[in-house]
Amino acid sequence: MGQWAGYLQLILDGAVVTIKLTLMGSALALVMAFLAGLGRLSRFAVFRWLATAYIEFFRGTSIFVQLFWAYFVLPLFGFSLTPLQAGVLALGLNVGAYAAEVVRGAIKSIGKEQYEACIALNFNRWQGLRHVILPQAFVLMLPTFGNNAIELLKASAVVSLISLTDMTFQAQVVRAQTGNTLFPFLTILILYFIMASVISLAIRGLERYLTRGLDGIRS
Amino acid sequence: MEWDWSFVVQILPTLIEGVKITIIATLLGSVFAAIIGLAIAIVRRSKNRLISMPVGFLAEFIRGTPLLVQLYFIFYVLPDLGITLSPLVAGVIGLGLHYGTYAAEVYRAGIDNVARGQWEAARACNLTTRQTWTQVILPQALPPMIPALANYFIAMFKETPLLSAITVLELMNQARSIANYNYRYIEPITLVGAFFLVISLVSVVGLRWLERRYGKID
Numbered sequence: 001m002g003q004w005a006g007y008l009q010l011i012l013d014g015a016v017v018t019i020k021l022t023l024m025g026s027a028l029a030l031v032m033a034f035l036a037g038l039g040r041l042s043r044f045a046v047f048r049w050l051a052t053a054y055i056e057f058f059r060g061t062s063i064f065v066q067l068f069w070a071y072f073v074l075p076l077f078g079f080s081l082t083p084l085q086a087g088v089l090a091l092g093l094n095v096g097a098y099a100a101e102v103v104r105g106a107i108k109s110i111g112k113e114q115y116e117a118c119i120a121l122n123f124n125r126w127q128g129l130r131h132v133i134l135p136q137a138f139v140l141m142l143p144t145f146g147n148n149a150i151e152l153l154k155a156s157a158v159v160s161l162i163s164l165t166d167m168t169f170q171a172q173v174v175r176a177q178t179g180n181t182l183f184p185f186l187t188i189l190i191l192y193f194i195m196a197s198v199i200s201l202a203i204r205g206l207e208r209y210l211t212r213g214l215d216g217i218r219s
Numbered sequence: 220m221e222w223d224w225s226f227v228v229q230i231l232p233t234l235i236e237g238v239k240i241t242i243i244a245t246l247l248g249s250v251f252a253a254i255i256g257l258a259i260a261i262v263r264r265s266k267n268r269l270i271s272m273p274v275g276f277l278a279e280f281i282r283g284t285p286l287l288v289q290l291y292f293i294f295y296v297l298p299d300l301g302i303t304l305s306p307l308v309a310g311v312i313g314l315g316l317h318y319g320t321y322a323a324e325v326y327r328a329g330i331d332n333v334a335r336g337q338w339e340a341a342r343a344c345n346l347t348t349r350q351t352w353t354q355v356i357l358p359q360a361l362p363p364m365i366p367a368l369a370n371y372f373i374a375m376f377k378e379t380p381l382l383s384a385i386t387v388l389e390l391m392n393q394a395r396s397i398a399n400y401n402y403r404y405i406e407p408i409t410l411v412g413a414f415f416l417v418i419s420l421v422s423v424v425g426l427r428w429l430e431r432r433y434g435k436i437d
Contacts (some may be wrong), residue, residue: 061377068408
């Protein structure tokens with residue numbers, strides 16, 4: 001067992017990279033989701049087109065291709081990215097496009113009477129969105145955001161192929177050094193599953209916190 | 220670095236070879252996922268918790284872990300246990316298992332949507348369990364699921380580049396070997412992206428048609 005301790009340490013170092021990547025990617029995805037989701041609901045056609053083009057492009061091509069494009073092709077246009085930057089960029093933009101549709105759907109599902117109430121209270125569009133619409137819509141978005149974050153965590157394994165030393169990369173290193181396959185791959189499968197479970201528990205907790213005192217009001 | 224059309228024409232035949240493998244892997248993976256998904260969905264409904272609980276946990280586990288690692292597991296670990304698979308077979312099994320767990324959720328929702336009265340009617344007609352499923356429940360449950368299933372199969376199609384990591388010579392792998400050999404990344408990688416975008420946009424049109432044809436719940 002003793003010989004595995006060192007290798008386990010290697011995998012745990014990779015786990016830190018995976019967690020960092022997931023957190024930073026999720027932050028970027030959240031920003032992009034609101035930008036593009038609100039953009040699709042904009043009064044101005046330009047914003048609607050831009051948002052639609054962004055969403056269709058990133059949902060239409062594979063995350064794998066986007067990552068390779070960011071890492072190998074962008075430098076040819078003069079943007080050199082480190083593997084970590086390319087990973088965060090590709091993951092964040094890709095998952096952000098999926099989450100943008102969640103933002104749009106949740107906002108559109110808020111009843112018409114809420115918008116009428118905003119007008120009755122003499123709120124402008126931003127105030128109505130900020131104080132009335134979003135607080136209700138955000139609770140609806142949360143469960144799907146949780147799923148999106150898990151998708152992002154799973155997609156982050158792909159960055160090992162552009163030589164970023166995440167968990168999957170380290171497992172390959174252990175496999176190459178020891179020739180043992182079961183130990184590294186089973187270990188990281190379990191670690192990924194634990195991380196995914198933590199995300200879904202955290203989202204469920206946050207949902208409970210945000211809906212406290214609303215029992216019986218929300219159906 | 221400039222875009223070079225003559226290079227594009229030169230590499231196109233190799234890329235099309237990759238496209239064929241990509242499409243074969245997607246089709247086989249879809250069939251496998253559809254079958255695995257149905258099996259998981261039916262087993263999870265079993266009254267015997269000793270059967271339904273482990274299968275349910277396994278499905279959750281597969282859904283919560285990355286496809287890439289599962290592919291590595293199938294490709295590298297199974298040979299040590301005495302099961303040697305060709306890269307393409309390993310890839311199809313990985314895709315099928317992974318998306319089968321997603322398809323199982325679609326089946327579950329579809330089966331739950333069949334009205335209770337239909338189960339009772341099947342019992343009243345003295346049908347066996349097998350007859351109830353094949354003659355009454357599934358014919359009603361399956362059509363509304365088709366658009367949702369198709370959605371996952373499009374998603375699977377976009378995940379096929381992962382198979383290049385276990386040495387399947389699909390589109391992405393062909394593009395990478397061209398890129399490494401000629402040291403030109405811009406054309407091959409961009410073409411792969413364009414190819415995926417075109418196929419995805421076409422399949423979205425197909426999906427809309429499926430939704431109109433089967434999606435209605437009356």
